[in-house]
Amino acid sequence: MDLVDAGSPEALVKRILKAEPNLPVPVPIQELCARLGIRRIEDIDIDEFEGGLVTDAKRSDGTILAKRVGEPRRRFTIAHELGHFLMAHHVPDQPGRFLCKNSDLLCVTAKEGDERQRREVEANRFATLILMPPHLLRGAMAAFREPDLQHVLVLARDFAVRKEAAARAYVQYHPERIAIVVAGNGRVQRCYRSLSFPTIIHAAGNPVPTGSLYHSSPNQPNIASDTVACSADLWIDVKRDLHAPDLYEQVYLQKNGFAMILLRLDAVPEESAEERRLNEGWRHRFHSGRR
Template structure:
């Protein structure tokens, strides 16, 4: 694959860098060929294998004349694709400073980093931003979204973009206009969570049990696998805003791993001219 690395020089914003790279690629009709892209940009080798102690590694020198990417496939090939894109971001973002004499070594936590405080956190956040913009640009991602949020979209996105379910959910929460949040849990305890713009702060924290009055607690406790429908839930179970309307949907997978999608209705109160009619109950439609 013939790509021009010079054309990508001096671009320090990760989203702009990914956009410029897509301009070189032209139309992409299937999953983004991340290994071929890396090899076309002075990465001499990409090794995908079961590694211990790290999710990804970029072996390079301080001037990054060339490099080797190692990606852990222990959590699946789709997760490894994101890791390769993340390490390629470190390679191309020229302001990133190597973390050791041999380059960059990234952990599972780094792959979820969104903070931009310290330099190390900012670099990991920027590499993640580059990776998702490269692998799931809005032009390819948004076409697979339903009219209303739904976890079934994740299944279509995984197949179309060859991305992990977690990456697809994170991108969905970010791309959709509705105030959304997602909570990942295992055996009834919260592992981590994200929330989109406008969604209230989440009350439960990492390692807390799922709220007992939530739909998630009910289906996880029963071991019911699959995707539930959206149902209205107690806002106080998940947020510090008991007055809002909140809807909840959960997907339970193997070994009691689950992800819960929350959809908040933050629309203003109806004005006095409203006739007071209540909408029919069912899946929420806030548009």
């Protein structure tokens, strides 16, 4: 497979998918690694690292190191390291050896000028795309209607990825205005929004607002709650002079104190032709009356 100079993770994944048009779900990442030049996948036993890659500058072959953790997490690590291996412009900190921490594997944006971070973000984009190829993800999502955290769990199970990776993809591919907030120990950890969802007013580290469904019982662990209307200004900035949009929350608590909070914003209804006619008529009468 000619993957030299594919450049971006997106271009690289495109080439791989072209060469492997019949990939099953879950994507057999270890087999793919073997076909793409990875000799071995070994356990890594340095506590602070989640994964690593031993290779040379020419990428003649490589050994991936991955921590023995839950299968979805390990699969993501393997895919991330495969990304470093295939992107020739990724240069490790130490010659011949990449070592990646858990925080590297969660990195979605890089600070300007931070080359190391940029490389980690690219490896994560590669891992997400190869484990959840867009055409397969779209196919799976076609069966889903109203936004629901239950769908995120189905995606995570079927694609054998972490729930958070599935949540990020879900938000990105869902046609509605949604966001998923990942909370841990009562605080906002990370937020994923669809392009049309406004900025969430709580930065990472801030407490989950007290009015949120997250705090109210009875939310049972590992079962997605019902979807409930909430006050929009709990999560987004509502201009005082505008009618507040309808916002809905759904919560999925995990046993480890982590939770996903799905936020759904109703589409702003277009002013109907009838309403416009009435409004214009009213305006006209108003002006006429002043004359």
